[in-house]
Amino acid sequence: MDFTLTGEQLIIRDTARNLFARECPRGLLARAWDDPGAAAPLWRDHLADWVGLAEQPLADAAVFLEEHGRAAAPGVFLPSLLAAYVAQAAGLTCGGAASVAVSGPAGLWRPHAAPLKHFVPCAAQADALVVVGGEAAAPRVAIVPATAVVATAVDNLDRLRPLYTVTVSGGIAGTQVGIAQWQQAQRRCLVAVSAELVGVGRALLDSAVAYAGERRQFGRPIGAFQGLQWQLVDAAVALERAAAAVTWAALCVDADDGDAPVASHTAKLEAGSAARHCARTALQVHGGIGYTWEHGLHYWLRRAYAGDGFMGPADYHAGCLAAELFAA
Amino acid sequence: MRLSLADEDLAFRDGLLAFLDAHCPPQARAGRDFIGSGAADDDGVMVIPDWARAWQATLFDHGWMVPGFAPELGGRHATPLQTMLYLETLAQQGICRSVHFGGYAIVAPSLLEFGDAAQQALAPAAIRGDTVWCIGMSEPGAGSDLAGLATRAVDRGDHFEVTGQKVWTSYAMVAQKGFFYVRTNPDEPRHKGISVLIIDMDSPGVTVRPLRHITGKAEFAEVFLDAVRVPRANLVGELNNGWRITMGSLAHERGGLWVEGVASCLRAVDGLVALARRRDLAADARVTDRIARLYARAQSLRALGWKGFAAFAQGSSAPEHSLLKLAVSELQQALYECGMDLQGAGLAITDPARAEEGGRWQDSFLSGLAATIGGGTSEIQRNVIATQVLGLPRA
Numbered sequence: 001m002d003f004t005l006t007g008e009q010l011i012i013r014d015t016a017r018n019l020f021a022r023e024c025p026r027g028l029l030a031r032a033w034d035d036p037g038a039a040a041p042l043w044r045d046h047l048a049d050w051v052g053l054a055e056q057p058l059a060d061a062a063v064f065l066e067e068h069g070r071a072a073a074p075g076v077f078l079p080s081l082l083a084a085y086v087a088q089a090a091g092l093t094c095g096g097a098a099s100v101a102v103s104g105p106a107g108l109w110r111p112h113a114a115p116l117k118h119f120v121p122c123a124a125q126a127d128a129l130v131v132v133g134g135e136a137a138a139p140r141v142a143i144v145p146a147t148a149v150v151a152t153a154v155d156n157l158d159r160l161r162p163l164y165t166v167t168v169s170g171g172i173a174g175t176q177v178g179i180a181q182w183q184q185a186q187r188r189c190l191v192a193v194s195a196e197l198v199g200v201g202r203a204l205l206d207s208a209v210a211y212a213g214e215r216r217q218f219g220r221p222i223g224a225f226q227g228l229q230w231q232l233v234d235a236a237v238a239l240e241r242a243a244a245a246v247t248w249a250a251l252c253v254d255a256d257d258g259d260a261p262v263a264s265h266t267a268k269l270e271a272g273s274a275a276r277h278c279a280r281t282a283l284q285v286h287g288g289i290g291y292t293w294e295h296g297l298h299y300w301l302r303r304a305y306a307g308d309g310f311m312g313p314a315d316y317h318a319g320c321l322a323a324e325l326f327a328a
Numbered sequence: 329m330r331l332s333l334a335d336e337d338l339a340f341r342d343g344l345l346a347f348l349d350a351h352c353p354p355q356a357r358a359g360r361d362f363i364g365s366g367a368a369d370d371d372g373v374m375v376i377p378d379w380a381r382a383w384q385a386t387l388f389d390h391g392w393m394v395p396g397f398a399p400e401l402g403g404r405h406a407t408p409l410q411t412m413l414y415l416e417t418l419a420q421q422g423i424c425r426s427v428h429f430g431g432y433a434i435v436a437p438s439l440l441e442f443g444d445a446a447q448q449a450l451a452p453a454a455i456r457g458d459t460v461w462c463i464g465m466s467e468p469g470a471g472s473d474l475a476g477l478a479t480r481a482v483d484r485g486d487h488f489e490v491t492g493q494k495v496w497t498s499y500a501m502v503a504q505k506g507f508f509y510v511r512t513n514p515d516e517p518r519h520k521g522i523s524v525l526i527i528d529m530d531s532p533g534v535t536v537r538p539l540r541h542i543t544g545k546a547e548f549a550e551v552f553l554d555a556v557r558v559p560r561a562n563l564v565g566e567l568n569n570g571w572r573i574t575m576g577s578l579a580h581e582r583g584g585l586w587v588e589g590v591a592s593c594l595r596a597v598d599g600l601v602a603l604a605r606r607r608d609l610a611a612d613a614r615v616t617d618r619i620a621r622l623y624a625r626a627q628s629l630r631a632l633g634w635k636g637f638a639a640f641a642q643g644s645s646a647p648e649h650s651l652l653k654l655a656v657s658e659l660q661q662a663l664y665e666c667g668m669d670l671q672g673a674g675l676a677i678t679d680p681a682r683a684e685e686g687g688r689w690q691d692s693f694l695s696g697l698a699a700t701i702g703g704g705t706s707e708i709q710r711n712v713i714a715t716q717v718l719g720l721p722r723a
Contacts, residue, residue, distance in 0.1 A: 245631055262627070
């Protein structure tokens with residue numbers, strides 16, 4: 001049991017933090033909101049190589065993704081990483097800008113043969129799609145070029161990570177994947193999304209704490225009022241819990257530990273809930289200014305809610321956990 | 329980062345498990361949700377059962393009482409990580425090492441750090457449980473705001489004359505000695521002017537009145553001090569510098585204070601799963617989802633504890649630990665309330681013959697109400713986290 005960051009992880013964290021501070025300013029978010037293509041240089045020049053983290057321990061990728069979430073970074077990086085994890089399960093390699101198409105209309109990752117897939121992030125920005133077909137007990141994974149699918153944009157809360165429905169022409173042949181490999185890939189993806197959500201929550205909480213220290217009313221900083229302090233403390237507790245759950249889950253999934261199923265559901269449940277909690281609190285603490293479009297707080301709030309929903313929201317994972325707890 | 333243990337730490341845990349198999353009495357394995365044996369006399373006043381005295385002495389003699397200490401103090405020079413494994417193993421198995429924590433956990437470390445040679449010599453008996461200690465801190469007018477304490481000790485040269493009242497004094501009715509915080513200089517404000525005195529509980533002028541609490545049992549007391557004569561040799565540390573000693577406790581176990589609480593939460597989750605099954609609620613998603621969310625909180629807090637411990641063991645401060653007291657105590661209350669709710673109208677039944685598990689959930693619900701009050705209320709914890717962890721301005 002050692003949860004300290006390794007030297008390498010500290011380097012990943014600091015490098016990522018500098019990278020996003022430099023290359024992903026708020027202005028880029030505003031531009032990418034109107035035009036997803038505006039995020040292409042960030043991907044091409046700075047993030048594409050980091051998909052190699054898929055070959056590293058999940059805990060390393062989690063450190064990078066937390067910084068990615070802190071910046072509410074737009075574009076295809078997270079979908080490409082998820083695609084790489086799913087491709088790995090089939091012994092395939094998926095380089096370049098990619099996304100992953102699994103879900104049915106409910107947005108849950110249950111393999112099914114239908115060629116129409118829902119909730120596919122950044123499908124139109126990807127060069128290739130990792131498509132999951134077959135059935136729950138026998139998934140099949142295929143890598144198809146973007147030219148072989150029809151992607152239709154579906155407007156969603158977080159337009160910095162646009163969602164599409166995708167129709168795969170000619171059915172999904174693909175490689176059959178063992179159920180254990182599929183489950184492990186799915187857990188990697190859950191932990192990756194959760195790690196990003198922790199970063200989103202951190203940005204929201206940090207911003208709220210900073211604002212509460214600056215904004216003065218009634219002759220003092222609003223952060224000196226207990227009613228506001230306690231809201232921030234409760235959000236911080238939820239966030240620290242989530243961050244620890246993500247670390248635990250990353251270690252369990254990498255080790256293929258017996259706790260990996262419960263740990264990955266716990267991580268997603270906790271991270272989704274915490275990011276939403278931080279978003280609500282940050283909005284309340286910022287008052288009217290946070291409610292404006294121009295302030296930009298809404299980019300993070302949107303990522304928090306859309307990220308919680310992706311692969312199923314906290315309620316869904318509570319149900320999965322309950323099934324695990326009552327199965328034995 | 330790693331999940332697994334090194335060989336020497338596995339060996340440490342194996343040694344502990346073997347010792348527990350060989351020596352731990354069944355009464356110490358009661359798996360109660362809170363510290364204590366529950367043993368009481370006919371009036372509900374706590375007593376220390378013989379098995380508990382013998383068990384604490386056995387732990388001491390085998391170096392398993394406070395493993396981080398030297399053998400002469402009931403330990404075996406365990407590393408911080410090994411101490412964590414020790415605490416977690418005991419907590420997972422629901423084993424209590426002592427039914428009164430003041431002596432080994434607070435008084436002995438304080439005596440060793442701040443006392444003179446004669447006072448340090450009192451430590452082994454405090455740890456072994458041969459001497460039972462109480463700690464006289466809170467007063468009717470000084471609860472969360474301890475710096476307001478008013479018990480007065482007048483300097484008479486070779487002795488102090490102590491007059492005042494303490495309250496919420498755990499174990500005062502079974503203690504031979506007390507570790508009392510008193511005001512020695514009334515002209516100094518607040519934290520200044522406070523000293524620590526060792527007071528023999530059978531001194532003339534000491535009156536102990538057991539204080540029955542919400543469970544109906546009396547585990548703490550009011551202590552009245554009426555012109556009690558205390559030899560000057562009983563002054564611990566410097567005169568008027570007692571505030572420093574209030575910060576004293578087992579430094580090497582401080583990183584693990586959360587372990588017992590978290591482990592009791594995970595045991596309670598297991599209990600809720602079993603209770604839901606017995607009451608035929610395992611297919612009711614409202615019930616199972618509620619339990620799942622409590623489980624997620626408990627596991628996350630366990631992970632948070634280990635994360636904080638990693639920082640602590642490297643000598644850095646661990647903000648995680650200030651969050652844990654708050655979060656664990658609130659989770660405990662949510663768990664016990666859930667255990668009550670699963671019993672339907674039966675949540676009101678405390679008859680041990682009729683209530684689920686002899687009334688465990690009702691008992692723990694009532695005991696658990698203290699968790700957000702004692703040791704710093706949740707309100708104080710939130711204030712501290714706001715200013716010291718988040719860095720918000722002071723009110």
